Amino acid sequence: MRRIVTLIVLIWLVVGAIAAGQRGYYSNSPSNCAGVGTIAVTVVAGPLNYFGVNPKVTDCTLPQPSS
Numbered sequence: 001m002r003r004i005v006t007l008i009v010l011i012w013l014v015v016g017a018i019a020a021g022q023r024g025y026y027s028n029s030p031s032n033c034a035g036v037g038t039i040a041v042t043v044v045a046g047p048l049n050y051f052g053v054n055p056k057v058t059d060c061t062l063p064q065p066s067s
Contacts, residue, residue: 013043013044013046015046015047015050016043016045017043019042019049020039020042020043020049023042025038025039025042026039032060033057033060033061034057034059034060035057038055038057040057041055041056041057
């Protein structure tokens with residue numbers, strides 16, 4: 001059973017990575033964390049991308065080191 005779940009998750013993520021590639025997210029290097037976040041949520045959304053889901057991260061702030 002574990003192998004089946006692992007295989008389904010792997011296929012899900014591969015389909016998401018293909019969707020991100022088709023949207024051109026890999027051709028331009030993301031310049032901030034919002035770009036990286038958009039790629040990540042697109043990959044995690046997987047096949048849902050082909051059913052109209054278009055996840056985007058518009059704002060993202062990274063934690064700053066304490067002084």
